[in-house]
Amino acid sequence: MLKNALKGLGLFLAAFLLQKVAFAAEVVELPQEELAQESVYPVFDKPASVKNRNILTTGKVEIGGYYGNAMTEPIFNVSKLGFAAYYHWSEEHAIGGFFESNLSGLSKYGEQLKSVPSSNGSTIRLDFTRAPAPQSSIMVDYNFKAFYGKMSLSKSIVFNLSTFGSLAAGLVKYTHKAYPGIALGLGQKYYMTKQLSLRVDLRMFMHNAPIPFFPGNATVSLDPTRTAPSHDQFDERLTYTTNLGVGVNYMF
């Protein structure tokens, strides 16, 4: 045991020393006075944070597909698949739209609520397939591209990124009805090439939506053993859903 430990320590020390020697052997000719010492910027008549940008968007069209996750959806399937298209009319602004289709079925929690023991020993059964589920959304989306930057991951990898705010308005369709809604969001694009980017969107949707529950004394119920409600019988209220979308965009 001790022998192994000493052996390990010896190897570690040898590697450490060799590393030191290896680095010492390389003379990096970057004199101290040439290295960055100030955090201030040079003064120009017309200051601009970046020139000769790698990613130019003005006048270009961008299309993309994405996977969305409704992070605060308790009942129905949280997954969505979407398609988006945008036109960039300047380096700061873009307008476009997206269509996203919700996957059918219930969420993990929705499945768990199918049969729940109550405090009095009986079983509460909730069949959410009786409730109207969200099916799709279609919205016009405006993007304000506030920041353009770059990131380096290694000595040889550097990529550009763009942070933007988004404001969308359109319809959220449920099984029985389409509700007008808006979505406010924040997103970021990581440009892998000048055309191809990874897009991440965090959006909050706000719209009216049916409440998929009934009080216990109601004449209709989600309980499969009782009378099923018609979709019109569900109350509605303003609903907020937070969505995270991750997708790939192509610009041309």
Added chain:
Amino acid sequence: MRKFLILLFISTFTVPTSFAAPARKAAPRSYKGPVVSAPSTVKNSPLKQQMNQALALARSGQYEQASNSLFQLARRAELQAERPQLKYVLGLMLMEMKLNQVAAFQFVDVIRMGNNKYVKQAIEKLSIVADSLGDDTLLNYAVSKVDLNDFPEDKRDMLYFRIGEIKLKAREFPKAAELFSKVSARSRYYNQALFNRGLAELEGNQLDIASQIFQSLLAARDSAPVTDTNRVSAQIALARTLYQKQDWEGAIEAYSQIPRDHFLWHDSLFESSWAMLRAARFRSVLSNFHSLHSSYYEDFYIPESLLLRSIVYLYICKYDEMEKVLSLFESTYGPIRARIGDFIRANSDAMEYFSEIERGQQIKKSNKALSLRLPYNVVKSISEEGNVKRSLFYIKRLNDEKARIDLNPGYRSTPAGQYALKVINNRSRNAKLAVGDMTKAHLLNMRVELRDLYEQAGFIRYEMINGKKENLKMKLAGKDLTAAQIDDKIDRTFYVQNGYEYYPFQGEYWLDEIGNYHYLGKQSCE
């Protein structure tokens, strides 16, 4: 205090004026101050009353009314004897109204009339207004007339400084240095005078003295902010002195002390490249050029830097890069040279040249898309030349005076107001013509400079072809070097541990990266 002095001054001669008739014969020589001695035809006439009224207005601080009355009185033939006094007081009134150019004309008139008691005061005041206007013509005129011994002691510093400037311009360096050294440390001209003294010594090749002066200016400004222009100017002057002394490393170190957020930093970046080249620090020179030839410097006129870059590539046998830089020089400065030539051939009127400078100034200030017949970087470079800059400042002062009159319609419509506008318009036009002439002279110099640089580019290209030939011979002999970078075997953690990020350049330039680019290529010479 200033008002009080003026009132005191006015009262010194208005009192005897009021009592001129009885007092003049009684004690004409006992009164030392200026006396308004009205000729017999004027005595007790309405003109005299008008004079008294005008002076009373001046005393009571009603400068506009006083200046108008004095202006009209000064034109009366009957008051020829009083004209120097009237003009002098009119000048004082105009100074109070911040119409320095118009005031200067009154003082010049008083001086030209000569042989009167007001000449000395007029010279003094003329020096002050000329200093404030920054007009070389007026300053030269005032200085040519002035006797330092007659000048009030508290204003002598200004005079020493201005005369020093004139001597410096005339390349009389020892005399200039002597005059600058007389400016006292309490004066607001002190820092500038100290700097100019160093400059005079530097121009006179007294490098050690110049170095000491710049060091002392730096020490004097030690507590000032790092971007204090006097401090930075002293620093860059010190670097230039060290360069002139051929102390390359010292110069490089001095240049590196110039703060990045000061406008002189751009000059230091280019000048330090020369010092690095002389110190054979080729990699460092190329690092600087990466910044200097970035898109941020599209507005800068620095043709020499491209040739310098190509020379460095020649030294390290990077012939392909050299070819690119020479091509860039030709594609950038070829059209510039042609446009300068076309403009000079097509325009002989100085006002046309001034218009270009004026449009360039507008583009600089407002970012307007105004069309220029000359390249913008040329116009910008000329606008930043010392003499043009100074004249533009003078024109600005004249515009300010004109605006002051235009904002006061009551005064504008008076004869004095009309006269003032005429004077200002006339001076403004002449100053613009002078700027036009300066611009033309600079353009002619640029044309000659570009012709010389083109010749040099030809020689460099010849050396490049020769080098390429030698390189091919080496390759055939199997002696060529492989392309390598100085940090090939060092991973990024090395830099991160030292507090620096490292990533490759991919074509775009960032403001926070300017000045931080590092050339990592190795030389390709055998």
